[in-house]
Amino acid sequence: MTVAVDAPIVTEQRTKAPVGRLLRSELRFMIRRPRTLVALGVLAVAPVIAAIAMSVATTTAQNGNGGPAVESVASLVSGNGLILPVFLLLLSLAMLLPMLGAMWSADALAGESQTGALRGLLLAPVGRLRLLAVKAFGVAVLSLLAVVIVAVVSIVAGLAILGGDGMLTMSGNVLPFGESLGRIALLAALVTVQVWAVAAVALAISAATDHPLVVLASTLGGIIVFTILGNIPALDWLHPVLLTDAWESLGDVIRDPMPTDGMVNSVLRAVCYLVIGYSLALARISTKDG
Amino acid sequence: MNSRKTALSFAAAGTAAGVVGLVVLATPAGAGEAPPALPPVSAEALVESVLNTDAIPALTGSVAVENNLGLPIPGMPASSGEGDSIQVWSDGTGKGRLALAGGRSETTIVDDGATVWVWDSAERSVTKVPHQGGVADKPVEGKFADPAAAAKELVTAMQQDSTVSVDGTARVAERPVYQLVLAPKPTEKTLLREIRVSVDSELRIPLQLEVLANGQSDPAVKVGFTEFSSGAQDPKLFQFTPPAGTTVSEKDVPEEMHGEAVDDWLSQADLKTVGRGWDIVATGKVPAEALTAAEGMSERGGQDMFALLGTFGKEVHGDFGTGYVISASVGTAVITEDGKVAVGAVPEQVVLDAVKTVR
Numbered sequence: 283m284t285v286a287v288d289a290p291i292v293t294e295q296r297t298k299a300p301v302g303r304l305l306r307s308e309l310r311f312m313i314r315r316p317r318t319l320v321a322l323g324v325l326a327v328a329p330v331i332a333a334i335a336m337s338v339a340t341t342t343a344q345n346g347n348g349g350p351a352v353e354s355v356a357s358l359v360s361g362n363g364l365i366l367p368v369f370l371l372l373l374s375l376a377m378l379l380p381m382l383g384a385m386w387s388a389d390a391l392a393g394e395s396q397t398g399a400l401r402g403l404l405l406a407p408v409g410r411l412r413l414l415a416v417k418a419f420g421v422a423v424l425s426l427l428a429v430v431i432v433a434v435v436s437i438v439a440g441l442a443i444l445g446g447d448g449m450l451t452m453s454g455n456v457l458p459f460g461e462s463l464g465r466i467a468l469l470a471a472l473v474t475v476q477v478w479a480v481a482a483v484a485l486a487i488s489a490a491t492d493h494p495l496v497v498l499a500s501t502l503g504g505i506i507v508f509t510i511l512g513n514i515p516a517l518d519w520l521h522p523v524l525l526t527d528a529w530e531s532l533g534d535v536i537r538d539p540m541p542t543d544g545m546v547n548s549v550l551r552a553v554c555y556l557v558i559g560y561s562l563a564l565a566r567i568s569t570k571d572g
Numbered sequence: 573m574n575s576r577k578t579a580l581s582f583a584a585a586g587t588a589a590g591v592v593g594l595v596v597l598a599t600p601a602g603a604g605e606a607p608p609a610l611p612p613v614s615a616e617a618l619v620e621s622v623l624n625t626d627a628i629p630a631l632t633g634s635v636a637v638e639n640n641l642g643l644p645i646p647g648m649p650a651s652s653g654e655g656d657s658i659q660v661w662s663d664g665t666g667k668g669r670l671a672l673a674g675g676r677s678e679t680t681i682v683d684d685g686a687t688v689w690v691w692d693s694a695e696r697s698v699t700k701v702p703h704q705g706g707v708a709d710k711p712v713e714g715k716f717a718d719p720a721a722a723a724k725e726l727v728t729a730m731q732q733d734s735t736v737s738v739d740g741t742a743r744v745a746e747r748p749v750y751q752l753v754l755a756p757k758p759t760e761k762t763l764l765r766e767i768r769v770s771v772d773s774e775l776r777i778p779l780q781l782e783v784l785a786n787g788q789s790d791p792a793v794k795v796g797f798t799e800f801s802s803g804a805q806d807p808k809l810f811q812f813t814p815p816a817g818t819t820v821s822e823k824d825v826p827e828e829m830h831g832e833a834v835d836d837w838l839s840q841a842d843l844k845t846v847g848r849g850w851d852i853v854a855t856g857k858v859p860a861e862a863l864t865a866a867e868g869m870s871e872r873g874g875q876d877m878f879a880l881l882g883t884f885g886k887e888v889h890g891d892f893g894t895g896y897v898i899s900a901s902v903g904t905a906v907i908t909e910d911g912k913v914a915v916g917a918v919p920e921q922v923v924l925d926a927v928k929t930v931r
Contacts, residue, residue: 358693361817411579452678453671454691454698456815522598537671537678539809541634541659543799547597554593561586568579 308420312386318424321382325428328378329370329436333443336366340444363440364449364462368469368536370436371429375473375529379432380505381498383425383481388497390417391488391567410568418485418560425477433470437463451538469535472545476532479525479552480505482559489566525555607741608748610773615736618752620723621776629775630664633745633800640792641900667810682812689812698814700822733757733849744770744779745800762850762917763902775802785901792902846914846926853916853926858907881907892927 312318340360358365394400403413440446449462457465484501491497508526511517521527528551531544613621635658661669670681677694690699730736739753749770756762763785770780780796814820843856885898888906895908903917906927914927 358696360696409575450815450817452673452693453680454678454693454812454815454818519598523594533676534673537673539806541673550597551594554590554597556590557586557593558590561583561590564579564586565583568576568583 304416305419308416309423312389312420312424315389317385321385322428322431325374325378325382325431326435328374329366329432330439330443332370333363333366333436333439336360337443358450358452359444361444361446362450363442363444363446364437364459364466365536366440366444367433367436367466368533370432371466371469371473372529372533374432375476375532377502377505379425379428379473379477380480381502382428383421383477384484384498384501385494386421386424387481387484387488387501388494390421390485391563392491392497393488393494395492396494404570410570411564414485414489414560414564414567418482418563421481421485422478425481426474429470429474429477433466437466449536452536453538455538457538465535465540469532472532472535472549475549475552475556476525476529479555479559482556482563484559486559486562486566489563489570523551525551528552605743608743608773610741610748610750613738613750615738615752616723616727618738618750618771618776619727619736622771622778623723623726625776628662628664628668628777629802630662630804631800631802632659632661632805633797634659636794636796636798638791638794640788640790641902661805661809663805663807663810669809680812682810684810684812689814691812691814696818698812698818698820700820702822730754733760739768741773742770744772745797747779747800748773749779756850760850761919761922763904763919764850764917770796772800783902788901792900842930844930846929847916847918847922851916851918851922853914853918853923855912855914855926855930857930858911858913888924890924890928892924892930895927897923 336359359369391400394403404410447459449457449465451457480501483504484497487500488494488497505526508524512521512524512527528544528548531548534541534544637658657673659671659673665685666683667685668681668683672679672681674694677692679693680689680691682689682691686703688701688703690701691697692699727736734757735753735755737753737755739751742749742751749772752769752771753766754769755766756764765784765786765788768780768782768784768791769778770782771777772779779800780794782791782796783793785792843854846853846855881896881898885896885905888895888897892908892912893910895906895912897920898905898907899920903915904920904923905913905915906920906923907913908927912927912930914923914930916923916926
């Protein structure tokens with residue numbers, strides 16, 4: 283009788299490694315990939331280039347040589363460095379950050395499936411849910427890291443190159459330094475949730491294919507299609523369902539008083555996509571043969 | 573395997589929950605809600621109570637403008653411009669704030685009681701307009717000094733050509749409203765079907781205005797609150813300090829408006845009205861200089877203006893010469909080659925008759 287009870291306990295102990303160690307090793311594994319390092323490096327350099335470009339463009343615009351488009355953006359940026367993180371976060375949310383999220387999702391399952399590493403994991407006595415959770419965690423942390431890098435570097439670059447000690451909002455008043463940082467942190471959190479939603483859908487595709495390129499192409503293709511659909515007025519009944527359609531409302535963080543309706547809606551929409559993405563990924567990975 | 577089944581049912585439930593969540597988010601709030609039960613009120617009493625509300629109370633809200641005229645109106649966003657919204661604040665003592673949010677810019681107008689500040693984020697500029705004590709407003713206020721009499725007068729005047737009624741209740745911006753409906757009498761020749769004003773049942777201020785044209789199910793023009801809440805507002809909202817590094821320009825708009833140039837223009841325009849009630853048509857003449865100025869720039873410039881009108885409208889000939897008719901769902905305008913103009917919420921024939929009276 284004691285033997286019969288003991289046996290399952292032994293297998294359980296063997297299957298469950300400490301969660302902390304698992305997550306740490308997954309993260310270390312992902313971060314050490316050269317493409318991850320290159321991508322994060324590009325994210326860190328881009329704000330500096332943008333800050334220099336903006337400061338040059340502003341000088342040109344003040345001399346009357348810039349086009350109207352440059353002037354409308356530059357007019358707020360000039361001497362207002364804390365607005366740079368907002369512009370850059372919104373700009374990179376349009377394409378760069380979703381692409382990175384999709385890339386890491388593609389590597390997490392499809393990439394490992396391609397090299398055969400996933401087969402070993404599927405055969406091992408590891409819960410599929412647990413496997414997916416560790417993979418999703420790695421993607422989510424890296425996405426957060428990417429957003430934080432953009433935000434922090436552009437805050438520093440903006441303050442150093444463009445100057446300013448408060449944030450001149452779109453509504454024409456100046457927010458104190460602390461509140462400005464709060465607004466940037468809020469935007470960073472909102473952008474992260476959106477990238478998580480894209481990455482979750484990419485993870486579902488990643489679970490269904492052996493080719494990482496398919497994941498990347500279909501996720502980016504999906505974003506482009508969503509953006510196009512969002513620009514067709516005749517389809518306005520469809521717009522509240524599109525993930526990308528809510529992104530424009532994130533720019534509301536630089537209005538004062540801050541309208542929150544659009545942001546709350548964008549988060550709820552992202553959570554729906556997140557739940558759908560993870561559910562489909564779970565469905566696919568739990569039916570996948572070893 | 574059992575765990576696989578559990579995982580699959582979890583996944584199915586999660587997917588379903590996500591899809592349902594998206595559908596719920598996409599469903600407009602209050603759709604299919606029964607109209608609120610409110611005590612019945614007569615049209616006269618409703619108009620009286622609206623006139624009785626002397627000042628706009630402290631409130632905040634978003635205003636949406638929908639325009640299905642089939643013609644672009646300058647300064648009025650088309651209904652497709654969903655990114656644009658108007659946010660309003662009022663403190664109840666005459667101070668106000670208006671934020672016109674575009675996709676990447678914002679225009680904020682702050683009235684702090686003494687000065688009106690106009691901030692334009694795209695230009696990063698501030699325009700300052702000092703108050704003129706509201707001289708022009710006084711006579712109108714005097715006329716409405718006795719709301720009961722004014723309401724009676726107003727409703728009687730309206731009843732000559734229209735039927736005024738309270739058409740049940742509805743909800744605007746999640747607030748119960750009475751719907752005051754003004755419809756032209758059948759003898760009227762107007763293109764309009766009705767004008768619908770939604771009056772807040774508690775505060776008695778209009779929350780929404782709809783103009784409906786014949787043969788259109790959607791309102792041609794709809795201006796109203798999509799969000800509304802009354803109550804004290806943060807006094808900081810009604811102050812404005814031009815931020816450092818902005819260009820501040822001062823403008824004296826009221827003086828300019830009543831300036832000689834405008835007066836001259838108005839007397840030259842020879843504005844008159846033809847007809848009455850719903851069939852009223854405004855007629856006038858575009859000053860000769862405006863036409864010659866357009867032609868003076870280049871020979872082709874003047875021709876191009878009429879060519880442009882030709883693409884918008886329809887060419888007509890008659891006693892008045894050659895003209896162009898521009899039709900929208902709520903009205904018709906005609907402009908002739910010698911500068912006569914007639915505009916009204918009426919069919920083409922009525923406008924053409926009116927333009928013949930212009931000398």
